[in-house]
Amino acid sequence: MESTHHPLPITNHQSPTTIMKMRQILNFLTIVTGLVVVTIISIWIGKQSYSWLPPQAAAESHLIDDLISFLVTVGSFIFLGVTGTLFYSILFHRADKDDLSDGPHIEGNITLEVVWTAIPILLVLWIAGYSYEVYQEMGIQGPSQLVHLHNPMKIESAYAAGKHKVETEEAIPVENVEKIDVIAKQWSWVFHYPEKNVTSTELHLPSDRRVRLALHSEDVLHGFYIPAFRLKQDIVPGHNIDFEFTPIRPGAYSLTDSQYSGTYFATMRADVIVESPNEFHQWLNKAAGHRPTQAPNEAASEYAQKLEQPVQTGWKTVEPAAPPLVNYHG
Structure with a gap:
């Protein structure tokens, strides 16, 4: 009688512990890969934000642009991280089609709660610290100087990274700073150049030279805002505010009132001309030879047209200040 031998079947059996470790490794690799991809995309989006803004026309511009790029990068990382996690959960961890049961009851995780709170x-502290550092480097004397009795912080010019370093306002040589008086009123800008006693409704600035503006309001709160310079300063009535920056890009730009100052505040605009120092002084000498004349004023014109209308609405309107007398009105 022949005996037959049947070999035992060979099976690859993995223990639950091994499967659990493989899943943990796979989840870890997925998380790391996702973080790398999200980080790269977020940095790329942050770099693209520079093209969303006007050309950098002042030395301080890059500080604001860098801050905006940083905020866009952080915001993109959070948005992509949250949406990526949601899509990953929907694709790979969703319940079966006919599974209507409740999910597993999971108690609170103290470590996780501390992490997502911290x-x-x-x-927020990082963003606040970075923003305050930019505020200091720009050297803007904001409304805080009108509220606090003393502001001990040292001001560093953004132009310091280029041609010269400035530790405080007093460290800037007087002869290297172009001083201009800025008068805001309802609804016009007037610029006074003490060097030649010239007045203008068009702001002319020398390129690559520090400019110090003495801001003054004759009536209400106004806002000095040049988008291409990334600069905005509130002008508080009853106070003279010194405001400094350095134009670096010749060209024509727009100045607008960033604060609602009454009925015709939208007409309160002015051209800003940045030119070489030689061209600036040529314009200044030319304007000094002009006799002061009444400048065109859109607010005054619209108000006059309203008074001439046969039908009056009865709405109260603040009468604009008289059109300014200037040597040059563009």
Whole structure:
């Protein structure tokens, strides 16, 4: 009688512990890969934000642009991280089609709660610290100087990274600073150049030279805002505010009133001309030879047209200030 031998079947059996470790490794690799991809995309989006803004026409511009790029990068990382996690969960961890049961009951995780509480706090502190550093470097004397009796912080010019370093306002040689008086009123800008006693409704600035504006309001709160310079300064009535920056890009730009100052505040605009120092002084000498004349004023014109209308609405309107007398009105 022949005996037959049947070999035992060979099976690859993996223990639950091994499967669990493989899943943990796979999840870890997925998280790391996702973080790398999200980080790269967020940095790329942050770099693209520079093209969303006007050309950098002042030395201080890059500080604001860098801050905006940083905020866009952080915002993109958070948005992509949250939406990426949601899509990953929907694609790979969704319930079966006919599974209507409740999910597993999971108790609170103290470590996880501490982490997701600490991260936003640290992120907000990071953004606040960076923003305050930019504010200091720009050297803008804001409304805080009108509220606090003393502002001990040292001001560093953004132009310091280029041609010369400035530790405080007093460190800037007087002869290297172009001084211009800025008068804001309802609804016009007037610029006074003490060097030649010239007045103008068009702001002319020398390129690559520090400019110090003495801002003054004759009536209400106004806002000095040049988007291409990334600069905005509130002009508080009853106070003279010194405001400094350095134009670096010749060209024509727009100045507008960033604060609502009454009925015709939208007409309160002015051209800003940045030119070489030689061209600037040529214009200044030319304007000094002009006799002061009444400048065209859109607010005054619209108000006069309203008075001439046969039908009056009855709405109260503040009468604009008289059109300014200037040597040059563009």
